[in-house]
Amino acid sequence: MKVYEPGKIRNIALLGHAGSGKTTLAETMIFESGTSRKRGTVEAKNTISDYHEIEKDKQKSIYSSLLHLDWRGTKVNIIDTPGTSDFYGQVSEAFAISDVALFVLNSEAGVEIGTEAFWRAAESKNIPSMIVMNKLDSDKSDFQNAVDSAKERFGRGVVVVQYPYSEGDDFHAIIDVLKMTMYEFPEDGGKPDKLPIPESQRAQAELLHNELVEAIAENDETLLDLYFENGSLDEYQMTDGLNMSLLNRDIFPVFCACASRNFGTGRIMGFLGNVAPSPLDRSINLKDGKSYDMNPEGSPSFYVFRSSSETHVGDLTYFKVTGGTIKSGMDLVNRRTQDGLRMGTLYICQGNKRIEVSEVNTGDLAVAVKLKDMQAGDTVTMKDNISLEFAPIEYPNTTMRVALKLKKEGDEDKLGSALNQIQKEDPSARIEHSQELQQTILHGLGEEHLNVILYQLKERFNLDVEFIRPRIPYRETITKRVDTQYKHKKQSGGAGQYAEVYISIEPWEEGMPQREDLNVRNVDEIELEWGGKLIFQNCIVGGVIDNRFMPAILKGVMDKMANGPLSGCRARDIRVSVYDGSMHSVDSNEAAFKTAALMAFKDGFLKASPQLLEPIYEIEVTLPSVYMGDVMSDLSSRRGQILGMDAEGTIQKIKAIVPLQELDQYTTRLKSMTQGSATYSRKFYDYAQVPPDIQKRVIEETLAAEAEKN
Template sequence: MRVYPSSRVRNVVLLGHAGSGKTTLSETMLYESGSKSRRGSVEDKSTTSDYHDIEHEKGKSVFGTLLNLDWRGNKINLIDTPGTSDYIGEVIGALRVADTAIFSLNAEYGIETGTELHWKYTERYNIPSLLIVNKPDSNHADFQRTVDMAKERFGRGVVVVQYPYSEGEDFHAIIDVLKMTMYEFPEDGGKPDKLPIPDSHQAQAELLHNELVESVAENDETLLDVYFEQGKLTESQMREGLQQTLLNRDIFPLFCCSAKRNMGTGRVMGFLGNVAPNPIEANPPKTLDGEEIKLDPEGDPLMFIFKNSSESHMGDMLYFKVYGGSAESGLDLINHTTESTVRLPSLYLMNGEERQEVNRVNTGDIGAAVKLKNTNVNDLLHTKGDSVDIDPIHFPEPIIRTAIKLKREGEEDKLGTALHQLQREDPSLQVEHSQELRQVIIHGQGEEHLAVIKYALENRFNIDLEFVKPRIPYRETITKEVRTNYKHKKQSGGAGQFAQISLLMEPLRNHMPEHSDLKIRDVQEIDLDWGGKLVFRNCIVGGIIDNRFMPAILKGIMEKMENGPLSNCRVRDIRISVYDGAMHSVDSNDAAFRSAALMAFREGFRRAAPKLLEPIYTIEVTIPADYMGDVMSDISTRRGQITGMDAEGSIQKIEAQVPLEELDHYATRLKSITRGSAGFKRTFSHYAEVPRDVQKKIVEQTKKQQEAY
């Protein structure tokens, strides 16, 4: 297998909304380059990139897949990514190692929500991007509308390089305004004939050609001077200008092709080879401090792990990009995260599930390895003493959660092991073993994401389970002050137990008044692990309770605060003053005072007008303007409050605050009412009081559960 120098490598990620034709495009590129003798199709479940059973079942990409092909001496690493937002973790990992992004735009629908989401990440990672208007042969294709939408959303940097001679069923030719040539394709696609641009399109082609030349020239002062002097740029000058303006994200060249009919893909690959940056020229990765890491082919080996895909017969397949030197089988490197030594095993170049073994992978190239011990996504492998803190891949926060209920007893450890492995493969998945809620809860990017996790647990790990509604981590507090007293007295045979305490319980607020009858001897402010505070004050005078019993009193209070009297949820934001009590010289001990404090707290809490608090989340919904009314109405039915609205071109943003209880299955509902064109993200905001009727219902449910036990 040929090993390519860095200058001959192109790392490209395919992006775009689900259904825009990315997988078909990648399949056609493989076929056109000669890497495949026959084109597969999504419908026949025969594409190179969609090879997992779950992808065949769903009829679309679920995982990011690494492909590679040779186009006229250049190696193109092509990463086909899912277009559904549920699998955004697969996209982000690919973006991190890509040097160029290709956006596939559906000529029928233009700029869709998935495209919007992916674009934001290319902006964040500063990745040069080009656009392809795909499916110009569909019945409702509208090339110009798609271009207008792209310019509206992505700015005037969008410049047309190609446009279709005709659209719909008559599509058979592409006019290239960079080369000023028309490419006419045979009926079954493939190699086109190069023809002069017809007279009927000459004026439009010249107009677009001038716009392209001006866009390139105005971003390069030297080329701008040449353009003013000569009125045109040569092909080599255009190539040079395109390389720099593409790299700077000053322009976003827009092409046209029908991936399904193999019309136009060769021209795109030619552009990648001639204009797109190689890894050395591309925008470099950065350290945690924001400093650039220069890729050095002559330097020491440096490898970044960006993906983990488990193979049933081989174990973890770890994908890496070489940031320096060469990765070679048998080389010993240091894992920056664990500081352990790792010996590189066999190395592979990947083409879907097919792998080709190589002895070396050069700087800038992407490869894979199996059996890399104690190595995970975001790990950096380097030579001894050559450490660097690289900025890791930042995966998005989840937007949906569900709890797992096992159907067979005794599989808890098996489930834990399986979830750990799935989280290694997919860092956008979060697993929570909640002692508070007594549930195993998984957090994901959408219903489809969770369904894929369930599929893996059932089919890969043979675990029989069901998804159930996760409990809500409510909080309890009080709204008025009370004084409470409790005497704990127990006699059994010899030594007994005795403790008596009096507590003042108050809701914790700013600038609280003091009580003239209390003398404060000691104050502890405790930041609770579950949020909020407990202020614990020792106001005992005269030695009626020894100081040595105060930790036991605090322990009893904390114990009950972890299982509040209202709903068994945790208590927060309360001030407790121990101001009176009694002890016995023989029968008083820590256990007695712990029990007395627990019971005093429970009884006082119930008389202190207790309130239940619920978690409130801030959500940001991104939608086309047509669905604004429906989405806002749905938010109001979820006890949500709209806090802001904004617009970016034709895309609208709604910000609202909604109780977590009301966000169950919201992602599914949002997709339903917007026909899959919306996206949203959520972040925890604060705790707020639960409405009275909701609190009553929750307390009654808790009481029934306690009686059942």
């Protein structure tokens, strides 16, 4: 297998809303390049990219696939990403190593929500971006509308390089205003005839050609001078200008295709080879915030963008070479673990097929087998190159959680190691073994994402497991001050137990004044690991309780804070002042004071109008404006409070705060309300008081569960 020079490599991520035709386009490009002899389809479940059983079953991409082709001596690596927002984790990994984002738009719909989300991500990562208008053969295709929507959303950098001669059933030719040529395709696609632009199209083609020339010249002073001198630019000047404008994200060229019939792919690959940036033109972010230029002459290094495993093969580590040449047998070090590793056989990928290579040059993407403990985001270097460490991959925040329940006892360890493996391969999923909730909680990006994990647990790891409703991490607090006292006294033969404490408990908030009526000798401000604070004050006068018992008293209070008196949930934001008590010279000890404090605290807490608090999340919903009414009224039925709204064209954004309890099935509901077109993100906001009816229900449920346990 040929080894490519860095300048002859292109790393392209195919991005776009679900179903826009990315997988079909990848398949067709590989076929048209001659790298594969057969052209599969999503419907026939035989594409190179969607090779997982679950992808065939669902007829959509779920995992990003690494593919490659050779187009006239240039190696084009393609990462075909899934368009469904649930699998955004896969896209994050593609972003980390792609040098060009090729946005595939469905020309029937123009910019859709998924396209928008990926575009914003590419923008924030400064990735050169191109657009392919696909499905131009569809009778609902509307090229002009799709271009207008792209211009409206992504700005005037969107410039037409090609437009269809005619659309729909009759789509058979593309007019290229960079080459000023018409490409006419044979019935079954493939290599087109190059024809002069027909008279009827000349005016339009010239208009668009001038727009393109002006857009290129605008971004480059030398070209602008040439343009003024000659009134035009030649193809080579335009190509140079386009390369720079692409790199700087000044221009987003628009191409035309019908992926399913193989129209337009050759010219796209030609443009990728001749104009699009190579890895040498791009840099990678380092952990310290600086950026790193690819270094073909430097010390060998690579950046891991995916870790997975396969039965009979073991661990697979996907990486991009960032320096020198990587060869099998090399000894390197993983900077995260500091573990040494020896490179085994190296492969390049065509979906699930691996082709052995002897070495991999800077800029290229490859896979290594049997490297231990590798994670996406790892930096691997030579032993002495200790300063290099790349920035971690940024995964989106999760939006949905479920609890896992094993149907069979005894499988706990097996489930634990399966979850570890899943988490390692898919860092966009998060596994939480919650002591507090006594549940294993799986966090993901939506129902489909979680279902894929469930499918893996069942099919790959042979576990009989189901999803159940996750508990809510409520908190408890009090709403008024109560002074209380408890005497712990036991005298049943042998050494007795004696401790008496008087405490005052009150709701605490930041900046609250100190008590004037107490003689405060010492204040402990304790940041609770579950959020909020406990302020613990020693206000003992006249030594009625020895200082040495204070830690035991605090321990008693903390024990009850961790297992709240109201419902067993964790308590927060309380000030406890120990102001009186008594000791016995023989029978008082730490255990006695701990018990007395715990009992006093519990008693006071229950008298202090206790209040349950629930977690509130801030959410941002992105949706087509037609669904505004439905989504808004649904939010209000979920006790949501709208913080703001923002319209950008036909896409609407709503910011709101909503209790976590009301968000459990939200992703699914949102999808069904908006025909799958809306997405949302969420992050923790604060704790807030639970309405009385819910408080009553939660307490009853807790008591019932307790009773069942005992």
